[in-house]
Amino acid sequence: MILPEVRGQILRHEPLGPFTWFQVGGPAEALFLPKDEADLAGFLRALDPAIPVTLLGVGSNTLVRDGGVDGVVIRLGRxxxxxxxxxxxxxxxxxxxxxxxxxxxxxxxxxxxxxxxxxxxxxxxxxxxxxxxxxxxxxxxxxxxxxxxxxxxxxxxxxxxxxxxxxxxxxxxxxxxxxxxxxxxxxxxxxxxxxxxxxxxxxxxxxxSQPIREKTGGSTFKNPEGHSAWKLVDGAGWRGKPFGGAMFSPLHSNFLINTGSATAADLEGLGETVRAEVTAQFGVQLEWEIKRIGKPVA
Ligand SMILES: Cc1cc2nc3c(=O)[nH]c(=O)nc-3n(C[C@H](O)[C@H](O)[C@H](O)COP(=O)(O)OP(=O)(O)OC[C@H]3O[C@@H](n4cnc5c(N)ncnc54)[C@H](O)[C@@H]3O)c2cc1C
Missing domain, CATH: 3.30.465.10 (Uridine Diphospho-n-acetylenolpyruvylglucosamine Reductase; domain 3)
Known part of the structure; x- marks a missing residue:
């Protein structure tokens, strides 16, 4: 992938886990840390429009899949x-x-x-x-x-x-x-x-009321109209039940946590399992609030 010259940093194949609260996930094909707004704007103007661009903040609402993110991930700094x-x-x-x-x-x-x-x-x-x-x-x-x-x-x-x-x-x-x-x-x-x-x-x-010191992404699912997501997860029996290295927090059952050794596949797999069970048991569709980016391991 050919990228424009910048004044900031471009890191190739940079693991993204450390940039997220979950602390899991594969690398960015390229991680761009722009020096300032002019650097960022110049980069975007010169970048091949076919190259995908993904933004990452402090990763408190993002799950990076294990296969990493193609294209350029941009993270804004000081x-x-x-x-x-x-x-x-x-x-x-x-x-x-x-x-x-x-x-x-x-x-x-x-x-x-x-x-x-x-x-x-x-x-x-x-x-x-x-x-x-x-x-x-x-x-x-x-x-x-x-x-x-x-x-x-x-x-x-x-x-x-x-x-x-x-x-x-x-x-x-x-x-x-x-x-x-x-x-x-x-x-x-x-x-x-x-x-x-x-x-x-x-x-x-x-x-x-929240596991704020855990490796988590905040509320996993949006509250469906007329329902509380945590009650549905709880009702389906998933509060505090391990799934690989993933679990819905015993303290707050809409908070997905990495108990230490989770892969992104564990975390997403648990979320999808719970969604399916909640639909089957209660007829309610849970929608992810957490943003999932990148691809699974091939
Ligand atoms: C313990 C805990 C508690 C939480 N409690 C709450 C809560 O009470 N209320 C609540 O609303 N959220 C909560 N969250 C979720 C999260 O903190 C919010 O969604 C927050 O706004 C995400 O910001 P971020 O910088 O971490 O974004 P990221 O997770 O890095 O990104 C989130 C989305 O924003 C996009 N994005 C980030 N920066 C930019 C940018 N500069 N330009 C364009 N797109 C961008 C990303 O591409 C992604 O789609 C909680 C999370 C945790 C871990």
């Missing part, structure tokens, strides 16, 4: 991680900013409404794509506009409406390969100490 106040009750964050960092900086600036990001362990690029949220708030509620590069390297701005948000999904991001650079967010004025207190409550609630 140059894409600025957080800056942007006028009254507004704050801008680059795609590589951790959600928790945006929550903290918004609190410091006295901007309320973004504290839910303290509970999401991803980065802003992933939050924009996934409409990340928790405890009744989501990205759709706080995003003014998002900034992205198209696959051809053109910079575009998308309004909140243009992101076509629904539950854990951006219709726009699903329809077109976009590389998000960041977003502009808006909240309401409040006392920083009061915002901090609400963030601490979120952290505490998380620690008690």
């Amino acid at each position: 140059a894409f991680g600025d957080v800056t106040p942007a006028g009254e009750n507004r704050i801008a964050a680059g795609a590589a900013t951790l959600d928790a960092t945006l929550a903290r900086e918004a609190a410091r600036a006295g901007i309320a409404g973004l504290e839910f990001y303290r509970g999401v362990p991803g980065a802003i690029g992933g939050a924009l794509v996934m409409n990340a949220g928790c405890y009744g708030s989501e990205t759709k509620d706080v995003l003014v506009e998002a900034y992205a590069l198209t696959r051809a390297g053109e910079r575009i701005t998308l309004s909140n409406a243009e992101m076509e948000y629904s539950y854990r999904k951006s219709g726009r991001a699903a329809a077109e390969p976009l590389i998000f650079l960041g977003g502009l967010f808006e909240g309401q004025p409040d006392d920083p100490a009061a915002i901090e207190a609400r963030m601490s409550a979120i952290t505490e609630r998380r620690e008690q």
Whole structure:
């Protein structure tokens, strides 16, 4: 695969497991770590349009299959991680900013409404794509506009409406390969100490109810209309039951975990087994929330 010259780094056959929370999966044919936005845009403009491009944030919602990912995987680093106040009750964050960092900086600036990001362990690029949220708030509620590069390297701005948000999904991001650079967010004025207190409550609630120190990908399945995914997994008898090195967490039965020696095939295989059993037993289709990328081992 011939790739354009860049100022950042291109790593060939780089294992992707260490870049994800699950810590499993094969290599990227090429992993591109752009130096800055101009480097990324130049690369995309010059890249053969036939070469597939896959984005990886901090991998807290992604399972990389064991055979790895063909084409180029792009991961944004520090140059894409600025957080800056942007006028009254507004704050801008680059795609590589951790959600928790945006929550903290918004609190410091006295901007309320973004504290839910303290509970999401991803980065802003992933939050924009996934409409990340928790405890009744989501990205759709706080995003003014998002900034992205198209696959051809053109910079575009998308309004909140243009992101076509629904539950854990951006219709726009699903329809077109976009590389998000960041977003502009808006909240309401409040006392920083009061915002901090609400963030601490979120952290505490998380620690008690989710296996946040495990190798996991967060919620495995979306909640089907009128159902809770965790109850269906539980009802099918899969809470805490091993499947190779994979298991649905005893603490939260919608969290798939790598108990130490899982392959991506174990994790995906368990998920598919549970989906089939839930359909057979309850007549409900579970849809993956976790993004699965790449190919199985040949
Ligand atoms: C313990 C735990 C708890 C979690 N709790 C929650 C929760 O409460 N609420 C919630 O919503 N999620 C939760 N998640 C899931 C996850 O944190 C979110 O989906 C998060 O937004 C993913 O961000 P990421 O950077 O890890 O994205 P990744 O997993 O790296 O990628 C997710 C998707 O976004 C795309 N993407 C990432 N960056 C970019 C970019 N710059 N441009 C274009 N596409 C991009 C990827 O291609 C992929 O399709 C949890 C995960 C874990 C492990």
